[in-house]
Amino acid sequence: xxxxxxxxxxxxxxxxxxxxxxxxxxxxxxxxxxxxxxxxxxxxxxxxxxxxxxxxxxxxxxxxxxxxxxxxxxxxxxxxxxxxxxxxxxxxxxxxxxxxxxxxxxxxxxxxxxxxxxxxxxxxxxxxxxxxxxxxxxxxxxxxxxxxxxxxxxxxxxxxxxxxxxxxxxxxxxxxxxxxxxxxxxxxxxxxxxxxxxxxxxxxxxxxxxxxxxxxxxxxxxxxxxxxxxxxxxxxxxxxxxxxxxxxxxxxxxxxxxxxxxxxxxxxxxxxxxxxxxxxxxxxxxxxxxxxxxxxxxxxxxxxxxxxxxxxxxxxxxxxxxxxxxxxxxxxxxxxxxxxxxxxxxxxxxxxxxxxxxxxxxxxxxxxxxxxxxxxxxxxx
Amino acid sequence: xxxxxxxxxxxxxxxxxxxxxxxxxxxxxxxxxxxxxxxxxxxxxxxxxxxxxxxxxxxxxxxxxxxxxxxxxxxxxxxxxxxxxxxxxxxxxxxxxxxxxxxxxxxxxxxxxxxxxxxxxxxxxxxxxxxxxxxxxxxxxxxxxxxxxxxxxxxxxxxxxxxxxxxxxxxxxxxxxxxxxxxxxxxxxxxxxxxxxxxxxxxxxxxxxxxxxxxxxxxxxxxxxxxxxxxxxxxxxxxxxxxxxxxxxxxxxxxxxxxxxxxxxxxxxxxxxxxxxxxxxxxxxxxxxxxxxxxxxxxxxxxxxxxxxxxxxxxxxxxxxxxxxxxxxxxxxxxxxxxxxxxxxxxxxxxxxxxxxxxxxxxxxxxxxxxxxxxxxxxxx
Numbered sequence: 001x002x003x004x005x006x007x008x009x010x011x012x013x014x015x016x017x018x019x020x021x022x023x024x025x026x027x028x029x030x031x032x033x034x035x036x037x038x039x040x041x042x043x044x045x046x047x048x049x050x051x052x053x054x055x056x057x058x059x060x061x062x063x064x065x066x067x068x069x070x071x072x073x074x075x076x077x078x079x080x081x082x083x084x085x086x087x088x089x090x091x092x093x094x095x096x097x098x099x100x101x102x103x104x105x106x107x108x109x110x111x112x113x114x115x116x117x118x119x120x121x122x123x124x125x126x127x128x129x130x131x132x133x134x135x136x137x138x139x140x141x142x143x144x145x146x147x148x149x150x151x152x153x154x155x156x157x158x159x160x161x162x163x164x165x166x167x168x169x170x171x172x173x174x175x176x177x178x179x180x181x182x183x184x185x186x187x188x189x190x191x192x193x194x195x196x197x198x199x200x201x202x203x204x205x206x207x208x209x210x211x212x213x214x215x216x217x218x219x220x221x222x223x224x225x226x227x228x229x230x231x232x233x234x235x236x237x238x239x240x241x242x243x244x245x246x247x248x249x250x251x252x253x254x255x256x257x258x259x260x261x262x263x264x265x266x267x268x269x270x271x272x273x274x275x276x277x278x279x280x281x282x283x284x285x286x287x288x289x290x291x292x293x294x295x296x297x298x299x300x301x302x303x304x305x306x307x308x309x310x311x312x313x314x315x316x317x318x319x320x321x322x323x324x325x326x327x328x329x330x331x332x333x334x335x336x337x338x339x340x341x342x343x344x345x346x347x348x349x350x351x352x353x354x355x356x357x358x359x360x361x362x363x364x365x366x367x368x369x370x371x372x373x374x375x376x377x378x379x380x381x
Numbered sequence: 382x383x384x385x386x387x388x389x390x391x392x393x394x395x396x397x398x399x400x401x402x403x404x405x406x407x408x409x410x411x412x413x414x415x416x417x418x419x420x421x422x423x424x425x426x427x428x429x430x431x432x433x434x435x436x437x438x439x440x441x442x443x444x445x446x447x448x449x450x451x452x453x454x455x456x457x458x459x460x461x462x463x464x465x466x467x468x469x470x471x472x473x474x475x476x477x478x479x480x481x482x483x484x485x486x487x488x489x490x491x492x493x494x495x496x497x498x499x500x501x502x503x504x505x506x507x508x509x510x511x512x513x514x515x516x517x518x519x520x521x522x523x524x525x526x527x528x529x530x531x532x533x534x535x536x537x538x539x540x541x542x543x544x545x546x547x548x549x550x551x552x553x554x555x556x557x558x559x560x561x562x563x564x565x566x567x568x569x570x571x572x573x574x575x576x577x578x579x580x581x582x583x584x585x586x587x588x589x590x591x592x593x594x595x596x597x598x599x600x601x602x603x604x605x606x607x608x609x610x611x612x613x614x615x616x617x618x619x620x621x622x623x624x625x626x627x628x629x630x631x632x633x634x635x636x637x638x639x640x641x642x643x644x645x646x647x648x649x650x651x652x653x654x655x656x657x658x659x660x661x662x663x664x665x666x667x668x669x670x671x672x673x674x675x676x677x678x679x680x681x682x683x684x685x686x687x688x689x690x691x692x693x694x695x696x697x698x699x700x701x702x703x704x705x706x707x708x709x710x711x712x713x714x715x716x717x718x719x720x721x722x723x724x725x726x727x728x729x730x731x732x733x734x735x736x737x738x739x740x741x742x743x744x745x746x747x748x749x750x751x752x753x754x755x756x757x758x759x760x761x762x
Contacts, residue, residue, distance in 0.1 A: 191619040194622070229582075260581060263675070294644070
């Protein structure tokens with residue numbers, strides 16, 4: 001189904017591809033202008049939808065993950081949020097019909113810069129229209145309608161996905177009961193913009209970038225590796241690395257003695273993880289998804305953050321932040337929680353003291369699971 | 382004097398060049414092996430040396446500054462530490478003979494990778510031997526002997542220069558009375574190593590790098606610009622940028638509407654500062670100086686940080702850290718101060734609450750000047 005649309009796709013084994021069928025003849029209109037004539041969304045699901053279609057949970061991902069959030073009978077490999085989703089887990093698939101989608105603009109099956117434009121027969125590349133978090137949320141809404149779900153029990157997301165879950169709540173206030181936003185923000189701050197902007201520029205400085213018109217097999221991998229290393233530096237926290245690596249050196253026999261080669265374990269760790277990443281992500285998708293986080297600003301929905309947040313009509317929201325997050329610092333989750341409270345939305349605001357920085361939600365099962373489990377179990381019954 | 386030795390040099394107007402004359406026929410032996418047949422040091426000085434040569438203060442710089450720390454009759458342009466050095470200023474040139482040197486390995490006149498190797502007639506480039514902070518301190522000691530100073534009243538340094546001032550105190554305990562180390566550390570932590578390692582790799586990924594054998598006029602400027610931006614991100618602090626830039630956009634008429642071009646003021650600020658930097662710094666010097674900070678480890682002087690610090694015999698030390706420094710965090714200055722106290726060296730330990738991050742010592746006159754002035758004025762009398 002629609003394989004030809006995804007010329008540059010790392011679609012995971014179990015992902016279902018669905019073409020959004022309710023778009024008008026103008027296709028999907030993008031928030032910053034332009035349109036997509038067709039949109040295919042890759043998703044995975046766990047659990048069963050009730051006959052009343054009232055138990056759906058939609059998960060929005062961060063920048064890099066696919067729809068494979070958890071293992072399933074179709075794909076037993078661990079998902080990126082394996083600890084969180086499953087029978088009797090915090091997002092309990094005995095109770096909920098859980099859907100995770102690959103974001104619009106991504107490269108794991110959903111329409112993105114690597115897809116073919118059906119109107120030209122060519123890859124979109126950098127002719128893909130400007131992408132916003134709101135567009136990601138909008139395609140999530142369309143996906144759920146395709147699956148027979150008009151109203152979500154909960155929208156859940158972390159990092160970029162947390163922004164998308166909030167955008168969903170603002171844009172579709174009548175279609176959402178509960179909101180969970182983890183390590184998210186009402187708008188990007190300059191330090192986060194600077195770090196992401198630099199990652200994108202590093203990729204574009206790779207001669208293989210070729211203005212985004214690189215061919216399959218000739219991707220700007222060197223630039224991607226450097227950008228990923230900078231990403232990793234921003235996702236984690238200093239003290240975690242102090243205890244994990246300290247000043248350990250790589251084994252003596254691997255040292256060349258040359259001043260610029262890998263010497264410390266931390267350098268080796270970054271190299272290993274960067275190499276693992278670059279063969280599974282499209283450089284153009286990276287540009288678009290990274291940029292949409294910089295642009296995200298709830299104040300665009302009514303003139304101020306409070307005005308935007310006031311549009312949210314959920315029964316209750318859960319806002320989680322992490323003490324050591326430098327990319328989406330605690331003050332940003334406080335802002336979200338305060339703004340919800342100020343507009344009379346009930347909110348649980350939890351600050352998790354984890355050494356794992358922005359990535360904590362991927363790692364810190366012990367602290368995250370009870371918080372999410374409690375919130376969701378209180379949301380029905 | 383020795384112009385031919387500094388083929389790649391941005392020597393500032395007032396810098397004096399002096400060839401170290403007391404080196405034996407083997408030249409200057411480098412700590413990690415290899416040697417320099419000759420060493421020229423660029424320095425500037427302010428104030429007068431007493432007949433007893435007992436009022437000398439030597440300033441070691443961070444990675445990028447030249448010896449031009451303050452203005453003078455020879456060069457009236459402001460120096461990089463203009464607020465700190467001068468008549469009646471914190472480092473009082475009415476009282477002290479103040480010397481600032483361009484570091485060994487640098488590109489402002491002192492022998493470095495851009496200099497000609499007198500034994501081959503070619504630029505050192507990446508054949509320059511491995512450089513350590515201790516080598517920088519050692520050439521500082523030789524410089525002062527050339528100037529007729531056997532014993533320093535004080536060694537002062539910030540960032541890499543703070544490491545060098547500590548290295549001086551450890552290596553020449555009989556030749557130093559007072560030590561000032563600002564935003565320094567006993568050893569580099571993995572996050573700082575990661576950030577610097579990535580900057581160096583970004584430069585080496587520029588095709589113009591050519592394994593360090595680039596020609597004058599064909600330097601890897603694109604890589605240098607990206608590395609400098611990453612440096613700037615690490616030198617400053619999030620809240621400073623929040624108040625300075627927030628989410629301000631560049632003027633509408635400069636917006637192209639293309640998704641990857643400069644949009645936010647923070648991006649424009651980084652671009653401006655990077656472009657300013659790249660035409661005044663040598664890429665090979667950047668590699669060597671950056672790497673020597675990663676390698677610095679006081680534990681190499683006796684088996685542990687405490688054992689290394691125990692070699693210091695100053696009358697008193699001043700250790701300053703800044704609350705918002707992510708590159709040399711407060712815990713590292715606490716470690717220095719605790720270690721000095723534990724070995725019975727009197728120490729003033731000051732934590733400055735400044736929004737300016739690692740760069741605070743360059744900016745925060747109001748908070749730094751009184752602390753340094755008090756320490757130095759109590760050091761004589």
